Each structure stands twice: as structure tokens, then as C-alpha cells.
Amino acid sequence: MLTDNKNDLRKKFIQKRTSLTQEEVLAASTLIVENIRQFPQYVPAKEVMIYWPKGNEVSLKSLVDDEKVFYLPTVCNKKIEPILYTGEKDLIIGKYGICEPCDSKKKPKLLDLVIVPGIIFDKFGNRVGFGKGYYDIFLSGLKTIKVGVAFSWQIVESLPAESHDVSMDLIVTESGIINCQKTDKKL
Numbered sequence: 001m002l003t004d005n006k007n008d009l010r011k012k013f014i015q016k017r018t019s020l021t022q023e024e025v026l027a028a029s030t031l032i033v034e035n036i037r038q039f040p041q042y043v044p045a046k047e048v049m050i051y052w053p054k055g056n057e058v059s060l061k062s063l064v065d066d067e068k069v070f071y072l073p074t075v076c077n078k079k080i081e082p083i084l085y086t087g088e089k090d091l092i093i094g095k096y097g098i099c100e101p102c103d104s105k106k107k108p109k110l111l112d113l114v115i116v117p118g119i120i121f122d123k124f125g126n127r128v129g130f131g132k133g134y135y136d137i138f139l140s141g142l143k144t145i146k147v148g149v150a151f152s153w154q155i156v157e158s159l160p161a162e163s164h165d166v167s168m169d170l171i172v173t174e175s176g177i178i179n180c181q182k183t184d185k186k187l
Contacts (some may be wrong), residue, residue, distance in 0.1 A: 006128050006160060013119045013128075013154060017056045020151075028151050029059040031174035036063065036115070039170065039177050041145050045112035049073065049082045052091065052099040057117050058149045061088075071108055073138070074100040080138035082108055096130075114139065115147045116168065122159040125167035125180030139166040147172060 036042050049071040053059040064070050064085060071082035075095055084106035091099040116135055120128040127148055129135055139146055148168035152175040161167070171178040 006131065009159075010119050010128055010131065016153070017119070017151070020056045022056075025056050025059065028174040029053075030062070032058050032149055032151075032172055033060060033062050035172045035174070035177055036060075036147070036149070037066070039172065041113060041147075041170070047071065047108050047110060047112050049108070049111050049114045050085075051115070051117050053117075054096075054098050058151065060115060060149065069108070071111065072099070072101055073134075075134060078132075078134070080134050082111060082114075084108075111142070111144050113145050113147060114142065115149055118148050118150055118154070120154055120156060120159060121148045121150050121168065121171050122156050123171075123178055123180065124158065124161075125169065125171065126159040126161045126165060127168060128159060133164065136164055136166045140164070145169050149173075 042048075045068060047069045048063075050060045050063055051057075052072055053061070070085040072085050073080045074083045083101040083103065085101055086103065090102055092102045094100040116127070116139070118127040118129050125148065127135075146166065146168045148171040150171060150173055152173040155171065155173060155178065168180055170180060
């Protein structure tokens with residue numbers, strides 16, 4: 001397990017991600033999207049929540065060309081709500097500088113898959129995000145497959161986890177797919 005606390009780890013990994021060139025981000029993101037398209041749970045999924053990248057996050061923008069219904073997260077009253085993606089032209093800059101849909105009326109009945117960003121993941125699916133806990137609140141109790149996406153250098157052996165942290169079922173990197181070995185869900 002890494003001995004640094006989550007805030008120190010967060011700072012180190014954000015700094016490393018910020019230092020990436022756009023070419024490095026695009027090349028790795030392209031491979032990650034290819035890996036997402038190939039994993040068995042994505043193929044039959046009809047309604048998928050992704051995110052719009054900010055800065056040097058893994059970009060999933062090319063996924064929206066797939067024949068699926070996509071939702072993007074928006075933060076409302078300190079909670080994530082998935083809102084229908086209707087096109088890049090319909091995105092606005094939200095509270096945290098993240099692009100989100102401007103029409104908050106179109107919400108999913110059921111999400112088949114949620115793809116989640118993170119700053120650091122471990123092989124058990126534990127995740128460190130920006131520390132607000134929005135994804136943990138949103139994902140807790142959600143009966144769907146939770147997929148983290150990250151550059152391969154964002155995966156560490158193990159992370160400190162707290163009782164409220166929600167772990168991922170799978171993590172997709174440019175190098176492949178990590179099954180986080182859940183025993184409570186068939187993947």
C-alpha cells in the first residue's frame with residue numbers, strides 16, 4: 001500500500017497528469033476507448049454514463065459516436081445526476097469547470113454501465129478522485145457495472161480505502177482491462 005495520504009497522492013498524480021502532452025493524452029485515450037469497445041459488458045449496454053474530460057483526463061469523446069444512449073454527470077445540490085448527452089453543442093461549463101449538458105430534464109431510467117474518471121486506482125478497484133465524494137455518493141447502491149478509466153501509470157498496487165468509498169468492477173487502461181475480482185456481481 002502506498003504510505004502517502006490521499007491528498008498527497010492526489011497532488012502527485014495530478015501534477016504528473018498535467019505534465020502530459022496533448023499527443024500523449026490522445027494516443028493513450030484512443031487505446032483506452034478501443035479497449036472499452038472490446039470488453040463484453042460494453043457491447044450490449046444501451047444506456048451508458050461517461051464524463052466529458054477536463055484538462056488531461058482520459059478522453060472518451062469518441063465513444064459518443066457509438067450507437068448507445070449516453071449520459072454525462074452534472075452536479076446538482078452536491079449530488080451527481082446523469083443527464084442525456086445530446087451533442088457537444090449542448091454542453092455548458094458547470095460549477096467545477098467541467099462540461100455538462102444544459103438540459104437537466106432528460107434522465108435515464110436505468111444505466112447499464114457507468115464509466116468513471118479518477119486520479120489514481122488500485123488493482124482492487126479502489127479510486128482516488130478529487131475528494132468531494134460525489135461519485136461515491138452516486139455509485140453507492142447503484143446496481144450497475146462500474147468501470148474506472150485511467151492511464152496505466154495511474155494504477156498502483158493498493159490504496160487506502162474508507163468505508164464510504166465505492167470500488168470499481170473493472171478498470172480500463174491503454175494496456176488492457178483489469179477485472180477487480182468482485183465476488184458479488186457477475187462480470
